[in-house]
Amino acid sequence: MTDSASNTTAGWKEGDRRHHWHPFTDHKDLSEKGGSRIITWAEGVYSYDSDGNKILDGMAGLWCVNLGYSRQELVDAAAAQMQELPYYNNFFQCAHPPSIELSQLLSNLSPGNFNQVFFTGSGSEANDTQIRLVRRYWDLMGQPDRMTIIARKNAYHGSTLGGASLGGMDAMHKQMRLPVPGIVHIEQPYQFELGPGLSAEEFGLQQARLLEEKILEIGADKVAAFIGEPVQGAGGVIIPPESYWPEIQRICDEYGILLIADEVITAFGRLGEWFGSSYFGIRPDLISFAKGVTSGYLPLGGALVSDRVAEVIIAKGGEFAHGYTYSGHPAACAVALASLRIMRDEGIVERVKDHTAPYFNKRWASLAEHPIVGEARSLGLVAAIEIVRDKGKRERFHKSLAAGPRCRDICVDNGLVMRAVGDTMIVSPPLIIEDSQIDELVEKAWKCLDLTARSLGEGR
Numbered sequence: 001m002t003d004s005a006s007n008t009t010a011g012w013k014e015g016d017r018r019h020h021w022h023p024f025t026d027h028k029d030l031s032e033k034g035g036s037r038i039i040t041w042a043e044g045v046y047s048y049d050s051d052g053n054k055i056l057d058g059m060a061g062l063w064c065v066n067l068g069y070s071r072q073e074l075v076d077a078a079a080a081q082m083q084e085l086p087y088y089n090n091f092f093q094c095a096h097p098p099s100i101e102l103s104q105l106l107s108n109l110s111p112g113n114f115n116q117v118f119f120t121g122s123g124s125e126a127n128d129t130q131i132r133l134v135r136r137y138w139d140l141m142g143q144p145d146r147m148t149i150i151a152r153k154n155a156y157h158g159s160t161l162g163g164a165s166l167g168g169m170d171a172m173h174k175q176m177r178l179p180v181p182g183i184v185h186i187e188q189p190y191q192f193e194l195g196p197g198l199s200a201e202e203f204g205l206q207q208a209r210l211l212e213e214k215i216l217e218i219g220a221d222k223v224a225a226f227i228g229e230p231v232q233g234a235g236g237v238i239i240p241p242e243s244y245w246p247e248i249q250r251i252c253d254e255y256g257i258l259l260i261a262d263e264v265i266t267a268f269g270r271l272g273e274w275f276g277s278s279y280f281g282i283r284p285d286l287i288s289f290a291k292g293v294t295s296g297y298l299p300l301g302g303a304l305v306s307d308r309v310a311e312v313i314i315a316k317g318g319e320f321a322h323g324y325t326y327s328g329h330p331a332a333c334a335v336a337l338a339s340l341r342i343m344r345d346e347g348i349v350e351r352v353k354d355h356t357a358p359y360f361n362k363r364w365a366s367l368a369e370h371p372i373v374g375e376a377r378s379l380g381l382v383a384a385i386e387i388v389r390d391k392g393k394r395e396r397f398h399k400s401l402a403a404g405p406r407c408r409d410i411c412v413d414n415g416l417v418m419r420a421v422g423d424t425m426i427v428s429p430p431l432i433i434e435d436s437q438i439d440e441l442v443e444k445a446w447k448c449l450d451l452t453a454r455s456l457g458e459g460r
């Protein structure tokens, strides 16, 4: 086969099947299902496949295309930067205007005590950077035994060895013999699964206090940091009760441990605030970002570093022995600058908070009435529904029926991207979604739940 497959669906599928190894994919299953759907173009909140099907992108790509697919300014920013300076590094006492300007803008947009930005190429690298930063910080503070980072089960922090270790995905740990030493996990604030019967307030406090128990078990003088996503995304849009994060903050303060907010999904408007930490009123010491910073048009991530940490490492640390070829890539930074300026100048975060999210939350809540929905939850523009066999008892369908993946496939066939995490269906649409498109999303979701229920008929 040549590398110029005929420009047809069949040609692309064949090239894909033979040569293209996909992330997080069971290729045997993919080929049994007839191969990949080939996405050829996209506009606004819709993507189009090579057969001309129009699909409402309920996932904003992979939680990232926050401004939708049609922003010419982002394309122009990349093109102009590529003509001027397509690449230069930020090593060896060099810098370039886009990385400088973006670090300034991010410092301005972030909460008050963040004034340093370390750029990476992705969210995984951002979280690897956080591991380096917290370990370096405690070494320089003369407390090298503060090594352990506490994370949560079912968290997603990326797929590098560090990111996957911080994450709490059993399947990833098993395949790679992770986590690396010095990372431990506590249970997550997932009330639908773990806390039925408790009030949200009680459950939030109970799950937060697992952090305190773990700190006391390990010894506070051995704990470096706690990391969490303000709302767990890939784990199934797990929205913690209001009582959870303030209690986590209290515990981190009490034992002096660093708080890392992984805001790869929640930063830049997803929860109606520039940072999800602000929504929950927490004061992290470190923030990871990626995805929405460029609206996904080019890869970029990074760590926002608070004064508490930066002052120690910069003042006392000499060279920080860490960095990537693409740390602060000029074209990616130029796109991020354009993307964040659009968000700021068009008031997109405010619009999400005041209009889009309230409308979406109300419409999404109506899905709770569906016969196979055990819960419909949302916050800002992330949302989940729990598919169940018995609403009253919150009983799941048998695993072998794969209700979630079945529903996901039905959704795509009916023009909607809605992702399945087990039997939890999740969405995270572009922030620029219009009311009529929210109506379409919810109507399609309802119809696809009907079709799923019908196809599961025998299992009920």
Ligand code: PXG
Pocket: 062, 121, 122, 123, 124, 125, 127, 156, 157, 158, 159, 163, 229, 233, 234, 262, 263, 264, 265, 290, 291, 301
């Ligand atoms: N942290 C969080 C909170 C994420 O959601 C990462 C870190 C890693 O970012 P990179 O850029 O290295 O992928 C993520 C990424 C899914 C899915 O199936 C989610 C992510 C990535 C791939 C798949 O929902 N999130």
